[in-house]
Amino acid sequence: MPKIIKDAAVIDDSWQMPELETTSDLPEGQVLVSLEYWNANQEDISEVADRVGLVLEPTETPDQIEGDLKAIPVIAVNFPIFADGRGFSIGRLLRERYGYEGELRAVGSPIRDQLTYLSRVGFNAFQLAEHYNPEEALASLNDFSDSYQVAVDQPVPLFRRKS
Amino acid sequence: MYIYDKIDQQIIEDRVTQFRGQTERYLNGEIREEEFLPLRLQNGLYIQRLAPMLRICIPYGMLSSKQLRALAEVTRKYDKGYAHFTTRQNIQLNWPALENVPDILADLADVEMHAVQTSGNCIRNFTTDQFAGVAKDESIDPRPYCEIMRQWATFHPEFAFLPRKFKIAVCGSETDRAAVRFHDIGLNLIQNEQGETGFQVLVGGGLGRTPVIGSVIREFIPEKDILTYLDAILRVYNLNGDRNNKYKARIKILVRALGPEEFAKRVEAEWQHIKDGPATLTEEEIERAKGFFTEPNYQSFDADQAEQALSDQASQDKAFGRWLERNITEHRVPGYRSVTLSLKPIGVPPGDVTSSQLDSIADLADEFSFGEARSTHEQNIVLADVETARLYELWQKLKPLGFATPTLGTLLDMICCPGGDFCSLANAKSIPIAEAIQRKFDDLDYVYDLGELDLNISGCMNACGHHHIGDIGILGVDKKGEEFYQVQLGGCQSNNAQLAKVLGPAFNRDEVPDVIEKILSTFVEKRVDGESFNETYHRLGHDHFKEVVYAKDN
Known part of the structure; x- marks a missing residue:
């Protein structure tokens, strides 16, 4: 089974990404489908x-997702x-805007140094480009001890934490 | 100037450790070439024609004497003993070895310096007025805001892989010395009618292949909202900028395609979601930033007496008088002046300095200007706070160091990119053109008589030498493997910003000085009542110059 990084650990990945026509039946097992199929x-x-679950392409934004987005078990980008x-x-x-709390997965070819x-x-799961060893890549999750800006992992900017 | 606290220092050291690991993995073949590319670029490292080039960041141009000495040491230890000041107030090493770069960055981190985001498709160094905080026509000092925005941009996780590079300039004075109209975002610090501080926001300006003057998308954004508003602009660009064609990927193309009004609408819609969020600035933070840019310990002098002495010195020593007229700028505090050290002596590539010159600048900064110096986008150095009474003494020290060339703002104060001698992007050399022009026009009286005149040279259409915004712009082009030079006229970088127009077919390198002479002679002959080059050009019209330059010799 392929390996991915999820919540800072390497795990077996059971989600499939089959190519589906919008009229095809849903295959068995855990599947990630395109936005077109989803809608x-x-x-x-x-x-x-x-x-x-759902895979979003870079041109597809959350406002285009039909149904209850918060209930989706996995959204891959x-x-x-x-x-x-x-x-x-x-x-x-x-x-931040849609309040999604499920698994948010980066797929395709993200590299270790983007972790x-x-x-x-906000991503908590990563399917890295094939030539990266996920065990070794874990080290790159914590390259920085702190950060200046607001983001999903740190909703308070550094300047509000100083003083 | 800004001083790092423990967290700032830790973050920059984390970055050095990160890049050391990345470099090791790259050298071991664990990172592919194309994957290492953005990692090294975002640490300032280019692979150049002859060797790597490392671009070191000078945030909004501010340097301490300690940092200058560290730069001198770095150029000695890891390079060939010289460096190059760029048109974005940064400094470049031309000959570092890739495997040494992590050590160079570690040495720089010791003096609160780095090469973060000086290249690559990310938010670059913020640039501003070299006379920030001391200019007579300044309403608000831009440096505290530059520092706040520098921190916001540093390792911004959402905007490290933009469609293209992203440059922001800030100006707080009446005269625009930061070329804000030619940046991806230009910010004018202003006060509104209620006396609140904020920014006029311009978007989509830029030089390069498609030069554009930026459009105002918001007349006033309050200071507390600047970071969320920048987030909104960047997000609209990140999601909508062209990702297929790098020549259409800059924000200016998106702004033009949508129209500035529609672009502004989208930014506003995005901003409505994030305004008043936690990234909204607090008064304490703005005050904290301002606390790093307080006045130095200015003394009070008998200003009249100092002025009298100065004019006596100027009349007794003509050369000093010339320098005083050209290289000195008024200061808002009586008894002080700002001094520009010229990095444009004849025979030296514009903006180049040796390591011992860097040490000398540090010594001069300590002795004459409270230990600080500034780099300018015209590739010179400013000592911002020099006592009027000590100008003569300073000038005598500058002369043997090669910093007293009295040509600031003239034809001989050229902006020039490294060009084909160093840069792998260049189509043609630019340094030899600069030198040929300097040699041809070595009569200072003639040069002074021409008045303020910007001559800018770029070795390719990426326009690092800002050729679109010079009175005279020279662009290196490649025609079937041969180097040619296109001449453009009528550009202006300041408040009434204009883009230069191409004169006609390109010239051989040898022809360029004569072409410049024809243009200048026409100006001298036809100008009336103290007109500037730009004014005469617009009165006579582009075609007049074209006819003169391309007229067949009889």
Whole structure:
């Protein structure tokens, strides 16, 4: 089974990302589906809600998600190339504006050296580009002892914590 | 100036440790080339034509004498004993070895310096007026706000992988010395009718391939809201900027595509969600930042007596008088002046300094200007707080050091990028052009007679030499592997910002000085009543100059 990092530990990942036509039936098991599929099949999905998650592409923002976003077990955000930084804003919006508290996963090709920033904007699960060893990568989650700005991991900016 | 506390110091040391690990993994083949690229760029490291280049950050141009000595030591220890001041108030090393960069950054961290976000697709160094805090025409000192925003931008987790680089300039004075209209975001510090401090916000200005003058998207944002408002602008850009074509990826293209009104609307909508959130500045924080930029211990002098002595010295020593006229700026405190040390002597690439010159600047700063110096975007150095009564003494010390070239603001005070001699992006060399022009126009009386005149040279369309905003701009272009130079006229970087227009077909390197001479002769011949170059240019029209330059010799 493939390995991912979740909540600062390496775990086996049981979620599949099959390619689906919007008219296809839902496969068995835990699946992550595209936004298009998600929005087109709300009724079927609601019956098996705990085993269906969603993958957002960088052009897709939380306001486009139909149904109760907070109930989704896993939302993955795709980084088709690691330098495409739109996912950083999407993650932060999901957590801060839409109150999403489930698993927020960075998928595609995020790299080890983005782990600090990704976790700061709200991601708690990471499927790194294949050539990274997730065990070794864990070390990069804690590159900084503190930070200046407000983000999901630290809702109070440094200047309000000084004095 | 700002002094790090324990947390600031820890964060910058964490960064050094992080980059040391990344460099080791890269050298062991554990990070791919394309993945290491943004990591090294966000630590200032380019791979250049001949060697790596390391761009060290000078936040909004402020340097202490201790930092200057550390820079001198770094250039001696890790480089060839010289460095280059850039048009973004930073300083570059041309010959560091990749494996030494973590050690260089560690040495810099010891004096509260770094190379964070001096390159790459992220928020870059904030730039401002080199006379901040001492300018006579200043209404609000921009430096405390620059520092607050520097901290906000440093390792901002959401905006480290933007579509393209992002540059912000801040100005607090009547005359714009920070070129705010030519930045991704330009901020004018102002007071509204109620006497509250805030910012006029311009977005989408820039040079490069597609030069644009920025548009005002908000006439007034209160100071407490500046960080949330910047977050809103950056978020709209991060989500909507072009990610497919790097030449269309700057915010100016997005602002133009949407129109400034629509862009402003989107920013406003985003801001409504985050305004008044925890990132809203507190009065205590603004006061804390201001506390680092208080007045130095100015003495009171008999100003009249000092002025009299000065004019006596100027009339007795013509060379001193010339320097006084060109390289000195008025100060808001009586009995003081700001002095610009020219880094443009003939035969030296504009903005270059040796390590011993860096040490000398440190000594001069200690002796004459409360231990501080500033870098300018025109690639010179400012000692901001010099006693009027000691100007003559300072000038005598500057001369043998090569800092007293009395040509500030003239044709010979050129802005020039490193060009094809160093930079791998360049299409053509720029330093030899600067030198050829300096050599041709070595008659100072002629140069003074021309008055204020900006001549800016870039070796490629990325425009590091700001060629679009010079009275005369020179752009290196490549035609079938050969270096040519396009000449542009009529640019202006200040309050009535204008972009220069291309004159016509490009020239050989050898032709450039003669072309400049034709342009200048036309100006001298046709100007009336003390017109500046820009005024004569607009009165006569672009075509007049074009005809003169391209006329067939008889």
